[in-house]
Amino acid sequence: MASPVSQKLEEKLVCSICLELFRVPVTLPCGHNFCKCCISDHWHKQEQVPTGAEKGYTCPECRRGFEQRPYLEKNVTLCSVVELARDGEARVSGTERCEVAQGELCPQHGRPLELYCQDERRCICCICTVRQCQRHRRVLFEEERSKKQALLKESLEKAQEESKRIEQVMQKLEEQTRSIKDSSEGLKSVILSKFALLKKALEDCQWQTVARIEQEQAAALGRVEEDWSLMKDRLDLLGQHRERAECLLACPNHRTFLQEFPLLPSPEILKVPVPTEFDVASMVKPIAEILTDVSRLLLEDLPGSVAPKAPDPIGQDHRNLTFDPKTANKYLELSKGNRKAKHSPSAVCGQQEHGPRFEPWQVLCTQGYGHGHHYWEVKVSSHSVVLGVTYRSLPWEGQQGHKFNIGLNGGSWGLQVREDCYLAWHEGRREKIQEQLYKNLGVSLDYGKGLLSFYGVGKRMQLIHSFHNVFTEPLYPVFWLCEGRTVTLCQRE
Incomplete structure (x- = not known):
């Protein structure tokens, strides 16, 4: 140099x-x-x-x-x-x-x-x-190297300090990893044990309920069989009496006829046995509320808290409904195809069908649904309507203090559309629901699961309310309309 x-x-x-x-x-x-x-x-x-x-x-x-x-x-x-x-x-x-x-x-x-x-x-x-x-x-x-060397030493010291800090953080992360694994494994063990206990309790309750139903079924069938055997024996005696009477009537000899007639006893009139009652609802009643709560917990609350998802109740199970004109209140005017009902208080609608009809402003649908999944949609003109499902045994008469009887007993469930909210009705109890009011409403009935859900139909399906129960009879869609209101049953191909 x-x-x-x-x-x-x-x-x-x-x-x-x-x-x-x-x-x-x-x-x-x-x-x-x-x-x-x-x-x-x-x-x-x-x-x-x-x-x-x-x-x-x-x-x-x-x-x-x-x-x-x-x-x-x-x-x-x-x-x-x-x-x-x-x-x-x-x-x-x-x-x-x-x-x-x-x-x-x-x-x-x-x-x-x-x-x-x-x-x-x-x-x-x-x-x-x-x-x-x-x-x-x-x-x-x-001179320049001296400056750069000082900077490099300072950088090296910082790198060493940062390396130590990162190593400490990595050590803490490893400890967190072990802690997370240990905690999750312990939690999984507790949850599995708890669910196994609940599953066993549910299975025990299931078998006890099924055994009771089978026991009641066997007892009822035994009574029916006894009545049937009694009727069969009586029918055989009546057959023998008929044969002897026919032979005696055919006898040409007056003396023989007169001598044999007193020997032929007159048949006794046997009292017809009372039909054996087999009340399915009474057997389910002791655990119906428990099953309702468990069903709501397992099918609605628990899945929603673990993995919420948007409802999709339609699938391939859409049903096209028609109103049953024989059940319609006299102020309800039905369309020609029985797919539209309008409350016309100004005049009594001219219906020719005979039989019981609702005193409240109600009408049933012709279709009733049992096992399986079913879905239908309706369009309401305004608020002040009630839609729901019921057993066929819904009273025709009104109940004092109520304009409708949907959801006032244990065999019907209803959703009342009010001006500012919804009311869910069952067994006379109501639950207020603050939700957006929809013109189009969907009803999903999963009979086997005991699940009845009402949805608001818009750009997306919005769950309004769900009922959980144990259904024992076919369910019929039912509607109540206030004055001037219209309900249209939506149809699909």
Whole structure:
């Protein structure tokens, strides 16, 4: 590496016009040196002034002026020094360049890299200091390395501290991983044990209920069989009596007829046995409320809390309903296809069917549904309507204090649409539901699950309310309409 003295010497051997080593150096009267061709070109440009303008010659370094163009003589001493510098540069490009690693030479000038330019952040040679980096901040390698080394040590210390911190965090994460695994495994064990206990309790209750039903069934069938055997024996005796009576009637001999007649007893009138009652509802009643609560918990509350999902009650189970005109209240006017009911209080509708009909403003549908899943939709004109399902045994009469009887007993379930909310009715108890009011309402009946749900039908299905129960008879859709209201049964292909 060249010394600072050598570096400064080489800087003095560079022409300030072409920034190259002097070529035929000449000295001006002011003492500054230039290449002969460079200063000649410079003065030649000064001579190219417009006619009439004052001509002059100046030194490019000190700006000293000369009235006449100075005579240029070769600076022999300086020329010799430049030649020595050129010889040294040639040696560097030759033998020394082979000894210096490629990365230690300037890629532009082939000179050894001796200084560091802080502005361009790169190592430079002595020629770079005169050309590209003449006005830049330049320092020795040792000085710049000292600064960079201090920064690197500081960075290394920070990296070591950060590494320790990350290792501590990773250790805590490993501890959290073990804790999470241990906690989850323990929780799974508790949950599995709890559900196994509940499952066994449900299975025990199931078998006890089924055994009781089978026991009651066997007892009822036994009573029916006894009555049947009694009737069969009596029928056989009546058959024998009929045969003897027919033979006696056919006897031609009066004496024989008169003698045999007293021996033929008159048949006794046997009292017809009372039909054996087999009340399914009474057998389910002791656990009906429990099953209702369990059903709501398992089918609605528990799945909703573990993995909520949007309802999809329709599927392929849509049912096209029709109103039963024989059941319609006299103020309910039905359309020609029995798919639209309107409450017309101004006149009694002319219906020709006979039989019981509702005293409240109600009407049943013709269709009744048992096992399986069923879905239907209705469109209501406004609020003040009730829609629901019922067993066929729904009373025809109204109940005091109520305009409708849907949901007032244990065999019917209803949803009342009010102006500001919904009311869910069953067994005379109501539950208020704050939900958006819909014109189109869907009813989903899953008979086997004992699940009856009401939905608002819009851009998406919105569950309004669900009933959970144990159904024991076919269920019929039923409706109540206030004055001026209309209910339309929606149809699908």
